[in-house]
Amino acid sequence: MARRYRCGTCKQTWPYMSREAAEALRRTHHESAHGGAAPDDEALQSNAERIDPMLYVYVLGGCTLLWLADKVVGLF
Numbered sequence: 001m002a003r004r005y006r007c008g009t010c011k012q013t014w015p016y017m018s019r020e021a022a023e024a025l026r027r028t029h030h031e032s033a034h035g036g037a038a039p040d041d042e043a044l045q046s047n048a049e050r051i052d053p054m055l056y057v058y059v060l061g062g063c064t065l066l067w068l069a070d071k072v073v074g075l076f
């Protein structure tokens with residue numbers, strides 16, 4: 001899983017790299033651009049796939065329909 005550093009104060013985002021490299025870049029950026037302080041709006045963003053939250057709604061809806069069908073016509 002790679003990370004990229006984003007400095008919202010400078011409105012810059014660097015490419016994805018290893019977590020260690022991104023953290024080193026962040027420290028270097030603090031020193032070079034912000035006098036050693038952390039800017040207010042910064043992030044180490046992950047490129048990991050995120051699950052669509054609607055998937056939970058679909059699964060719950062499907063289970064509810066199966067439960068209702070079982071209650072109505074006794075599927076199981």
Ligand SMILES: [Zn+2]
Pocket residue numbers: 007008009010011029033034039
């Ligand atoms: Zn910055």
